[in-house]
Amino acid sequence: MISVIIPVYNCEKYIERCVESIIVQKSANVDLEIVLVDDGSKDNSYNVCVEMKKRYHDSVVLVHKDNGGVSSARNAGMDAAHGEYYFFADSDDVVTEKALESLTTLTSKEAQLYMGEVRICGTKRQILYTKKASYTKEEFIYEMMTEPSTELLASGVWGKLFLASIISKNKIRFDERYQNGEDGLFFADYLKYVSRVEVFDGEFPVYKLYRYDAGERESAVSYFYPDLFEFFVLHREMLYRMLYDSKGINLKEVHQHYINDLIILLVRAFAFPEFFNEKVLLEILKKLLRNEMLKRASRDYERKLRGSSILIPFGLRHNCKYILYWQLRRRGKQYRKRRYSGEKLRSIFR
Incomplete structure (x- = not known):
């Protein structure tokens, strides 16, 4: 049996669509x-769930708890689940037609993770x-760390069948200290x-992941949070350790992508000083340079860079916190200016 675990919080408009795509x-x-x-919804979500429990009877397990965040809700869902496999879905997303049957056909093969495409x-x-x-x-793991089309799959639990026995035996849990990036850490642990x-x-695709429009300011707040760097470094380290002693793996290519991604994240953070003050940014750099x-x-x-762009990787390599700070601040201003004109981030490194 597959247990489809769905955290529910203030999603009265979408939860029924999600459940019906599964049932x-x-x-x-x-x-x-x-x-x-x-998870302690403040809107009508819980009552909608109660009605679906009445409608679908034993096909629905309903858990009601105080608000603790998505990690807490997923952990509670695993505690209440009875299935041999776990499939995680978000309440505003959709599991595509025949997706679960398609994934089930894979379980005849000897593997510990089964997955499909995500749209x-x-x-x-x-x-x-x-x-x-x-x-x-x-x-x-190598492909996840070097291919953009696969990389985002490493940061989420969508579209995947996990073995409940592995999760239970090894006490794998969503880290409730994190409100962002927790699913990527869970996946790396698994x-x-x-x-x-x-x-x-x-x-x-087996899963449709919905992303809704937000104002520039709101999207910046949600995306550029300080914990992102802690998550990024921890997540990459967990994956990297599983590759480090492997034969035939080009670690140089992994390192190249790691630094590229890190520079992009840093430039984005420095582009929004209203959310990241100087003290926070310097502390982020201090932690990174010890890694x-x-x-x-x-x-x-x-990477071949022109002019002052070489100062960012130079600063990372030689532990130059203040060179990094001033160069990233300048690049962040350029990124913010060009973002509004529709130019891509990579253009600032040319």
């Missing part, structure tokens, strides 16, 4: 339960996909116990 997939080939965890629906349509249908753990990954190689993975990666970094 129609129950069949002779797909035994499932939907675990709804109301992001919203201002920009994007497909998150893998290049192959079958991977060793090391191959999969990968420690995986040897093979199987991917549904069909003509449709061993960053030191190793910066020694391998070979």
Whole structure:
């Protein structure tokens, strides 16, 4: 049986659509339960869940708890689940038709993780996909760390079947200290116990992830939070440690992507001084420059940059906090100015 775990918080407009996209997939080939965890919603979400529990009876498990955040809700959902497999969904997303049946067909293969493509629906349509249908753990992690189409799959739990036995045996939990990035850390923790990954190689995504428009200021607040750097470094380190001693893995390529991604995150943070003051930014740089993975990666970094752009990787490599600070502040201003004109971030490094 598949337990589909859905945290519910203030989503009265969407939760029914999400549940109905799942419940129609129950069949002779797909035994499932939907675990709804109301996390202290302030709108009518809980009452909507109660009505769906009445409508679908034993197919729905309903948990009601005080507000503790999405990690707390997912942990409560796992505690209440009965399935052999866990599938995580967000209350405003949709599980596509026949997705669970398609993933179930993969379970005949000897693997510990089963997944499919994810479509992001919203201002920009994007497909998150893998290049192959079958991977060793090391191959999969390498692709996640070096391929943009796969990289975002590493930061979420959408579109994946997890073995409940692995989660239970190894006490894998969502870290309730984090309100952002917690699913990426959970996924990286789970990968420690995986040897093979199987991917549904069909003509449709198994999951539709909805992203809604927000004002520039609101989207900046939600995206550029200080914990992002702690998450980014911790997440990459967890994945990196699983690759470090692997034969045939090009760590230099991994390092290149790591530094590129880090520079982009830093420039974005420095572009919004109203959310990140000087003290916070200097503390972020101080922590980063003590990081061993960053030191190793910066020694391998070979991107050809012009003019003063070379000062950012130079500062990372040689532990020059104040050179980094002033250069990133200048680049952040350029990024903010060009963002409004529609130019891409990478243009500031040319």
